[in-house]
Amino acid sequence: MPIESGSPGAAVELETRHLSRRAGERVLVSDVSVQVSAGEILAVVGPSGAGKSSFLRLLNRLDEPTSGTVLVKSRDFRSIAPRELRRRIGMVMQTAYLFPGTVAANIAFGPRQSGEILAPARMELLLERVGLPGFGDRDVSNLSGGEAQRVALARTLANEPEVLLLDEPTSALDEASARGIERLILDVVSERRMTCIIVTHNRAQAARLAERAMVMEAGRLVAIGPTSEVLHVG
Ligand SMILES: Nc1ncnc2c1ncn2[C@@H]1O[C@H](COP(=O)(O)OP(=O)(O)O)[C@@H](O)[C@H]1O
Ligand SMILES: [Mg+2]
Numbered sequence: 108m109p110i111e112s113g114s115p116g117a118a119v120e121l122e123t124r125h126l127s128r129r130a131g132e133r134v135l136v137s138d139v140s141v142q143v144s145a146g147e148i149l150a151v152v153g154p155s156g157a158g159k160s161s162f163l164r165l166l167n168r169l170d171e172p173t174s175g176t177v178l179v180k181s182r183d184f185r186s187i188a189p190r191e192l193r194r195r196i197g198m199v200m201q202t203a204y205l206f207p208g209t210v211a212a213n214i215a216f217g218p219r220q221s222g223e224i225l226a227p228a229r230m231e232l233l234l235e236r237v238g239l240p241g242f243g244d245r246d247v248s249n250l251s252g253g254e255a256q257r258v259a260l261a262r263t264l265a266n267e268p269e270v271l272l273l274d275e276p277t278s279a280l281d282e283a284s285a286r287g288i289e290r291l292i293l294d295v296v297s298e299r300r301m302t303c304i305i306v307t308h309n310r311a312q313a314a315r316l317a318e319r320a321m322v323m324e325a326g327r328l329v330a331i332g333p334t335s336e337v338l339h340v341g
Contacts, residue, residue: 117144118180120302121196121270125175126165135161137326138175143270148296148303150317150334152310158326159306163272166304167196179270194221197268201275203252203259210234210250210258211243217266225265237261237291253284257291264295271296273305277312289315314340 121143128136136158143149151159164170166177168189177184184192194217205213214233215225225233234242237257250258256276263271273292277285293316296303307313313320314334321331322338330337 117146119143119178120145120147120180121166121304122178122181123166123175124178126162126172126177127174128161128165128170129173134326136165136172139323139328140175141321141328141331143302143304145302146297146300147319148293148305148317150313150320151304151306151323152308152313152320152338153323153329155308157323159323160274161326162323163198163274163304163306166270166272167193167198169193169198190220194266195268196270196272197263197266198272198274199256199259199263199276201279203255205247205250205255205258205262208247209243210239210245210247213247213258214243214262214265217262221266229265233261233265236264236295238287251284253280253287256280256284256288260288260291260295264299267299269301271301271303273303275306275308278308285312292316310338310340313338 119142123139123141126136126139139162151162153159161170165172168184179187179195206216211230214230218225230243234240237260239254239257247255247258277288280288289312292303305316317334319332320334320337322329
């Protein structure tokens with residue numbers, strides 16, 4: 108499988124080279140080589156169990172590849188300290204895993220890990236950005252699913268990541284909340300010129316968000332290209 112690249116001319120932000128992970132005899136991710144351009148949104152689609160989440164978890168080293176590697180701006184990610192890597196490559200999962208406590212405490216967590224205090228004005232800007240102005244003092248146990256996912260996104264954005272990994276970020280939400288999160292993703296990715304990889308089982312959503320899509324089956328990359336061509340939607 109040749110290495111596939113995104114927008115010609117744009118710098119490559121993230122590249123996987125023969126990226127693979129086995130767990131015992133099981134192959135979760137098999138020989139995936141792909142390039143993602145700076146500012147691009149790439150959708151990852153494929154049947155349940157295809158290895159989409161496993162692939163995503165390798166990109167910020169939540170799991171370790173058993174062979175192959177990842178380059179971040181041409182630098183091998185094994186030479187980047189894991190904490191630094193996870194700050195630069197943020198992740199939002201299907202369900203927001205928020206810590207018990209206030210919205211503000213959750214959002215301040217990332218910067219505090221790097222020894223930084225998130226100024227109240229920046230906190231409020233982040234809350235406004237995700238459509239939750241004034242929510243800082245609320246307890247996370249009182250949030251709706253959509254609100255919690257917005258907090259999860261704000262918490263990740265507080266780290267000012269270069270790459271945003273999203274694993275089925277709207278699949279636990281009702282259609283209206285999902286559309287709101289989609290809009291938010293499109294806006295923040297273009298404002299911050301972030302690179303984004305979104306796993307979704309929803310082909311229409313892939314078409315709305317991503318210009319390019321890759322299809323995974325049984326751990327392998329089986330197709331990649333413009334979303335409308337690869338998924339026959341749009
Ligand atoms: N830590 C693990 N050990 C063994 N098998 C796993 C592990 N994590 C996931 N799997 C299996 O690997 C396959 C790929 O899982 P996953 O990446 O979650 O797929 P997807 O996100 O596409 O639904 C599935 O069959 C799953 O059961
Ligand atoms: Mg998954």
